[in-house]
Amino acid sequence: MKTDRFIRKWEKGRKKGKIFYVLSYCIIMGSSMLVGSVISNYLITGDFFDTFNLTSMLGGVIGGAIGGYIRWNLNEEKYSKYVNNDLHK
Secondary structure: OHHHHHHHHHHHHHHOOHHHHHHHHHHHHHHHHHHHHHHHHHHHHOOOOOHHHHHHHHHHHHHHHHHHHHHHHHHHHHHHHHHHHOOOO
């Protein structure tokens, strides 16, 4: 049951391409890190903006790129295993 759901979901996702997938991870991680650092900076110092915010965002973007690339490859391996071995039926 879970394998059929994964196969359907991954077939839709992989049609968009690897670059789109990795960039999506970059945007999600970068914006999450930026929002988190702005909120924590405001709660600690009372200021919204600091250079730490940009550093956190850059770290999130780089981490998102690495994570997205790794996740793409893991999902491709899993998809290939399920489809080629016919384990989903």
